[in-house]
Amino acid sequence: MKILKYFVSLTLLLNISLNAQEILTLQECQQLAKSHYPLTKRNGLIEKTKSYTLENTSKAWLPQISVIGQATYQNEVTQLPFNLPNMSVEPLSKDQYKIYADIQQTVYDGGLIAHQKKLANIQSETETQKNEVELHQLEERINQIYFGILQCQEQLEQTVITKKDLENGLLKAEAQFQFGTILRSQVDVLKAQLVTLDQRQIELQSVRASFIQMLSLFIQKNIDEHSEFQRPEKLLLTFENKRPELKVFDLQQQSLETQKSIIQSRNLPKLGAFFQGGYGKPGFNMLKNEFDIFYIGGIKLQIPISGFYTKKNDLALLDSQQQDLEIRKENFLFNQNFSTIQTNSDLEKLKKLIDKDLELITLRQSIKKASLAQLENGVITTSDYLREVNAEEQVRIQKILHETQYLLTQYNLKAQLNQ
Numbered sequence: 258m259k260i261l262k263y264f265v266s267l268t269l270l271l272n273i274s275l276n277a278q279e280i281l282t283l284q285e286c287q288q289l290a291k292s293h294y295p296l297t298k299r300n301g302l303i304e305k306t307k308s309y310t311l312e313n314t315s316k317a318w319l320p321q322i323s324v325i326g327q328a329t330y331q332n333e334v335t336q337l338p339f340n341l342p343n344m345s346v347e348p349l350s351k352d353q354y355k356i357y358a359d360i361q362q363t364v365y366d367g368g369l370i371a372h373q374k375k376l377a378n379i380q381s382e383t384e385t386q387k388n389e390v391e392l393h394q395l396e397e398r399i400n401q402i403y404f405g406i407l408q409c410q411e412q413l414e415q416t417v418i419t420k421k422d423l424e425n426g427l428l429k430a431e432a433q434f435q436f437g438t439i440l441r442s443q444v445d446v447l448k449a450q451l452v453t454l455d456q457r458q459i460e461l462q463s464v465r466a467s468f469i470q471m472l473s474l475f476i477q478k479n480i481d482e483h484s485e486f487q488r489p490e491k492l493l494l495t496f497e498n499k500r501p502e503l504k505v506f507d508l509q510q511q512s513l514e515t516q517k518s519i520i521q522s523r524n525l526p527k528l529g530a531f532f533q534g535g536y537g538k539p540g541f542n543m544l545k546n547e548f549d550i551f552y553i554g555g556i557k558l559q560i561p562i563s564g565f566y567t568k569k570n571d572l573a574l575l576d577s578q579q580q581d582l583e584i585r586k587e588n589f590l591f592n593q594n595f596s597t598i599q600t601n602s603d604l605e606k607l608k609k610l611i612d613k614d615l616e617l618i619t620l621r622q623s624i625k626k627a628s629l630a631q632l633e634n635g636v637i638t639t640s641d642y643l644r645e646v647n648a649e650e651q652v653r654i655q656k657i658l659h660e661t662q663y664l665l666t667q668y669n670l671k672a673q674l675n676q
Contacts, residue, residue, distance in 0.1 A: 279484045283403050283668070289476035290399050291392055299388050307381035314373045318363060326356040327537075335543065349539055349546050357535020357551070364556075367525030368518070376515045383508040389501040395475075396672040402472045404665040406486050409465035411657045416458050419650045422625065423451050426642050429633045443639040450643055492667045496601075498593060499675040506586040513579050520571050524564040529557050593673070600670045607663040614656035621649035 291297060334349040363370075427447045433439045466482060473480045532554040540549030628645040631637045 293477040310377040321361040355537025362530040365528040367522040369522040527559040
């Protein structure tokens with residue numbers, strides 16, 4: 258008895274597992290597609306590049322150390338032009354040697370390093386935003402696929418409804434044929450249409466399966482053909498433009514401003530400390546012709562002059578680039594606004610068409626119901642009834658297309674405005 262209960266429980270659990278359908282939403286698919294899209298990996302590389310750049314820039318504050326070795330031979334050396342009594346001064350050797358370390362320490366750089374670090378941060382953020390622009394375009398592709406699945410799904414549901422209408426008419430037609438009131442050909446008209454509906458179902462199922470395969474590739478998840486795709490709700494959009502391209506424009510402007518600051522900093526005085534120490538022949542005592550230790554240290558002030566030759570043109574070049582950037586931003590906003598106006602017009606048109614679809618469905622449903630009664634009473638033929646069934650089906654399919662197009666247009670506009 259216990260074994261029987263165990264098998265019954267196991268069977269119920271298996272049935273529940275098999276019958277359970279996974280429910281997918283558009284938002285979930287968008288998030289999965291973005292997280293698995295190859296370009297997403299670029300964000301990590303951009304962050305690493307920024308980290309390395311900032312680290313290298315910060316090391317400019319560390320002492321800059323060089324070790325230099327030198328061996329020379331010269332044709333003449335400095336000698337005293339006279340002889341001293343009771344004293345001989347040995348002249349320097351014509352071959353001389355030295356090895357020393359040179360240490361330079363920046364004390365004040367005019368803000369150059371700080372501006373270079375700021376530029377590295379801006380450039381990194383710009384690359385991240387450019388990557389976001391490309392990922393943003395993925396959203397509309399997922400919309401197309403997702404709503405394509407929904408449209409096929411609803412059209413398949415409509416074929417089931419149409420089939421029931423045809424089967425009702427077929428039952429009545431066959432009854433009439435049994436009584437000899439109609440010909441076999443009138444029965445076959447309805448049967449032929451049922452076969453046509455089977456063909457349409459096969460086509461729609463194939464298209465739906467293709468869309469599911471594409472979506473599965475984007476979100477890197479196996480999707481069962483029995484999975485349920487939740488229909489998104491209508492949106493209330495504010496039409497505020499939050500496109501990532503606008504942030505790219507702003508970051509590029511910041512980059513150009515920072516480059517101007519770098520040019521200014523390069524032409525400011527620099528203050529540094531230095532130290533040289535080594536071993537060589539001769540040392541700093543030129544009268545001592547032997548190997549000796551030597552060192553020197555101090556503070557160095559450097560005032561760049563040659564940078565002023567090109568400073569004016571460098572700043573003018575950056576001004577031109579800023580003006581070009583403003584023109585491109587203005588052009589982008591113009592095209593974006595034009596597209597938004599056109600999309601709003603399309604939405605308004607689709608909304609009116611859907612209202613008319615609802616009116617037509619009510620009328621066509623009434624006509625079809627009356628024609629079924631007429632078919633049963635032998636007033637009309639099966640071809641007449643089939644025409645009314647097809648007319649209602651076309652109106653319903655048209656409504657499905659208009660509603661799907663309305664939602665797709667809304668969600669594409671959401672993607673375009675980045676809301």
